Amino acid sequence: MIELFKSIQLDKESKTSLYLQLFNCLKELIQDGTLPPDLKLPSVRKLSEALKINQITVVSAFKQLEKEGFAYSKPGSGTYVANSLQAVPESLPTTFLDELYQNDDISVINNDRIKISDQTINFASATPTSDLFPVKDFKLVLNEVLDRDKGSAFGYQDSQGFYPLRESIAEILKRSSIHCNPENIQIISGAQQGIDIISKAFLSQGDYVITESPTYTGAIAVFKSRGAQIADVQMEKDGLNLNILEYTLQKFKPKLIYTIPSFQNPTGCSYSNYKRAEIVRLAEKYGAYIIEDDYVSDLDFENRGFSPLKALDFNHRVIYIKSFSKIFMPGLRLGFMIVPQKLKQQTIEAKHTTDISTSGLTQRAFDLYIREGYWDQHFNFMFDIYKERYFETIHALDGHLPKEVTYSKPGGGLNIWLDMPYGFPVNNLLKHASSNDVVFAPGRIFYSGNCPQSINNIRLSFAAVYTDQIKCGVEKLCAMIASLLDGKDLYQSIRIL
């Protein structure tokens, strides 16, 4: 086996750095099939000895392979060849996909290959369009706050957050069966900051974090930035695989488990009641804390009535994070966390180090917005709109989706996760679709590195698509999928990407 690698020719005189030369050679071997999917690559040490190059050079080449989707690594095992069908073709740079994913808003993408225009039917963004924002009402409360609080709305605020807002939030939470004290609520500038603060407070280099696979990559970016190791556990239709979860807890002793238990992003799956209780029990047993990212549990269109993990958290292992971005206005940058008493002081300190406090004006205005009843009114308005869009999407999919493609109805949330057949060229579909004014998020971008070759998905979000466009968008997309399923030539073309 190592003989094959010994034949690799690197030119030390070349202007191209050695690691890039090695990367290119390996990439070619993967693309032409010489190195088949799931083959374990030689160890860094062996390859560096065989090629008489520095180990760092090999590590860099492997990392580049991973970054571009040609390889994946298993912690403690090594680097493996990925399914090249999953690899990102050069015409679709990773950065495009990262941005698409991270901003959760395709409008920010500046990429001439993926055309986005006013005509584009955008199934990629899970964020409401700005015409739905309650600007008039919010303007009213803003002015009321300015007249009421004057300068004190603009002084340094308590790092934990404006107390009356914490009271208002504690009140709202009772509806989700969460009974908490305002003393345990920490105001944050959006869910992303919540994940960042928790990581800063509790993760050190080398600590393990369990994540669902696939999951919100914005969380993974934070954990990696703290130097943490990701141990991802496969997401099933009713939540994490419990056997693998327990094995991973035993083996890696992670500090944190990051989960989105209801209408998960991206899969739309929700944990069963049994798995909800079990994940809390296991966290306790193995001394881990759970970050419960409550993305959109309140968008429960089919009345499944899930209980948040926080409501089952009798032994204080759950850190509950909630953003207002999906229901309210993402640009306000506002959210909150419920933090167990034991972790509270560290959390406040990490928030202070991060940005001292969240904008006092925003906190005061949002507090008044809740107290004057606008929040309930707006929530109901958004719920009805999203619900209509959800059923419209489901209806259109049921009518037009080729039988080779399957999905489970999530019953709520903002995303639908399509299972494409093995080897389906998702990236080609995306390029093709975007030229025809439809975009979506390819499933691959929600994996932290080692996207299993058997997985091949598409995330359709209906948050940003008007109800009367949904049918047309889904029909166009289904037609393109059908034509790709028919045209074997497109399958073939992937081998030479």
Place this chain on the structure above:
Amino acid sequence: MIELFKSIQLDKESKTSLYLQLFNCLKELIQDGTLPPDLKLPSVRKLSEALKINQITVVSAFKQLEKEGFAYSKPGSGTYVANSLQAVPESLPTTFLDELYQNDDISVINNDRIKISDQTINFASATPTSDLFPVKDFKLVLNEVLDRDKGSAFGYQDSQGFYPLRESIAEILKRSSIHCNPENIQIISGAQQGIDIISKAFLSQGDYVITESPTYTGAIAVFKSRGAQIADVQMEKDGLNLNILEYTLQKFKPKLIYTIPSFQNPTGCSYSNYKRAEIVRLAEKYGAYIIEDDYVSDLDFENRGFSPLKALDFNHRVIYIKSFSKIFMPGLRLGFMIVPQKLKQQTIEAKHTTDISTSGLTQRAFDLYIREGYWDQHFNFMFDIYKERYFETIHALDGHLPKEVTYSKPGGGLNIWLDMPYGFPVNNLLKHASSNDVVFAPGRIFYSGNCPQSINNIRLSFAAVYTDQIKCGVEKLCAMIASLLDGKDLYQSIRIL
């Protein structure tokens, strides 16, 4: 020497943890003078062997000693006894001082031993009082933005910041001889976040950062949170000691140098033109980047005309951070950085991971505030107020400060740094003063750990004190200082704290 330590009796059956027992024993030995200032404590290994306890126990006890000011550590050398005069007496918890310092606003302190009331003359806060905030004008622009941009003011914003605001800022910067492209401006939620983002983007565990000593502890908290090592270099009247700076650059190869070159916090010192040029040259020579925290360089009351380091940065080694909190409104959480092109992408990604973006509404309103001329108007208003307070403070000090206490006139900024005579009981003064409705910041809190025993300072900030209160406050404080200098009994009492 080790014999002395062997006599320490620890009770393994006690409910008090071993490390706390050890901490208490060592603390007593330090307080009763058995262990004199600057004595090197035995190594962790030796002490753990002598006492037959775990090394972790010793490390924890040493850390607690450091935290409470009884010891300090020198990287690579060991732990030393601090001057116990500097140690925090139990009646003044560290958390009080941390909060005092970190929030830069004594009003947030909830501590029954330090009395703060409406009558308190507050020389501890370097933040303007809220009656100076331009609420009326800001309300006008807020409403203008809401009418103009409607929902788009509340959508996800570009992580780098609202482009028109970046243009407005680039325009303002020309007055400080900084010519930069809006493309290199990164909007942040205050200076604290800027330091956090840069650390996230460029520091890994174990990297070194050079800081001034003393300095803004909020910066040190960030660097430590990234697992970085602090190499602090003594601040002199005209900037960092260049010999020590170069030695430290050579020895530790730091990634970053954190500096406040004009009207430094807390010392009020400003770098000479020579040292400004030299620090940039040395950063370049040794491959470090400089974080220039431009705290209040524009409050130049005596027309010293300092040039920002960024204006001398021909080889792109300076990351310039500017907050609007001292001139404008701290609770808005708004600031910006200028980032060298080479570092730009990593910075945007770190900002994204941190909180996706700064509030879009705030950015849009502040942009209009600048464009409609309010900013210039408000800046001039604040400049005149601060200038009046500055000269009033200087005048009062010159008339009443006991001759044993010295200081240098900073010529601008918001802080005056008093040098107290060796052994002066600053903490006793603070307790005494706060019972008499005057507070200030003890200098010790601005050191990252090893506050030299010869240093004994007080920071007086005049940002939050009305001009007509300054004379009274300074007179009261000076009288208390004089009485402490006379009454030797107070000196004595420190030994038994």
